[in-house]
Amino acid sequence: MENIINGSELVILEKGVTIMDIIDQKIKEQMFRENTDAFSVADLGDLVHQHLQWQRALPRVKPFYAVKCNNSKPVAQILAQMGLGFDCASKNEIATILDMGVPAERIIYANPCKEVSHIKYAVSRGVQTMTFDNKDELLKVAMIHPTAKMVLRIAVNDFTSLLPLSEKFGASLSECRQLMEYAKTLDLDTIGVSFHVGSGCTDPKIYAQAIADARVVFDIGIHLGFQMYLLDIGGGFPGTAEDKVTFEEVAAEINPALDMYFPDKTEVQIIAEPGRYYVTSPFTLVVNIIARKLVEKSQPNSNDEEAGNEKTMVYYLNDGLYGSFCNFANYRDLLKPILYKKHSLDQKLYNTRIWGPTCDARDHISDAWMLPELEIGDWLLFKNNGAYTSSISTTFNGFHAAPTHYAISEEAWETLQNIKKEIQSPVEEQDDVDTQHLVIRQ
């Protein structure tokens, strides 16, 4: 009994069965086959939960999921079934989403600097809405896609965010008039404004300021004769309750700013491009210790001098910075391992150094954890591992991304069916999930 959500098995969990039970089961199945490969488990019910929370907290804002954050097809399919739109940054992302049966109107091609062949592809598939932040891009689009609907991306002050983006993308406010005048001379339609406060925003006030800035640009556009009707407030929303700011705090800045600067609920469509908000929490990564070294204090590569411990434990995992941890290179402190094997609380803790599996010395995961002595074959779990992990992992040294097992609780599955009925998404008819073949686990 196998299936199905875009070719992946989806397990529906009966009441009382948890994701931890599935992880347990997968580990046991693998151990039986003497297979210690790393894997992920995704709780797709979390997507449903996140979406309901979004609708409650930001009722005026329609989410267009940023595919780059996690391009797993089952994730995209569930989100499509709940009526989300999609932020695509390339030809392949556009193809993935359109091939699932999502209409082109539910895509924003949100990359301000696009390759010509990718714009041509967007034209061929009917994708109209796209962002820009410079004159050359306008000229390029005018020649290839004269009927495109252009959205001007503005820069914001995002240096406090985990991954600031405005150094790379976004026009300054002082450039906007000139850019829109140029669009006018090219006869290119400008329909709105977008911004991104940086991924992993830590200061929700940036959204309010950016919305105020967007209003200024809207008014310039209207003054130039454009019918401005799209505001895109980008991504940056926190993916877990443990983030520095909560989703509620972000919403509490956004809603009043929208009501103040964009009070007319009928004339302006407001969208966002959340990535990590949706996919961080559903994914748990499960990795194995494949090798270890015990480094005595006297050895030159021991880091135990200050701590006074007699040895450092050095472990090598079968996933690392070139795989699922690629995005954590500068944020290793965000990684928190959970030991699968139970250890007693009074067990001695050691300085621990963790490496990934490749031969590159930069493939170093952490020196920060004090852990009990572990053995080759022990498993470690990393929760909240869905954002910018598998989608940017590499095959360096021949190591491949950990495969994912998908599960959803019976309750979340029913909620999903109800959401689908309510919105009657066109995707539902084309790409439905075969419930006959779902695996039910107790």
Ligand SMILES: Cc1ncc(COP(=O)(O)O)c(C=O)c1O
């Ligand atoms: C244009 C654009 N939109 C949306 C996102 C998603 O951001 P986040 O995952 O912080 O929500 C990104 C991330 O880099 C982006 O570049």
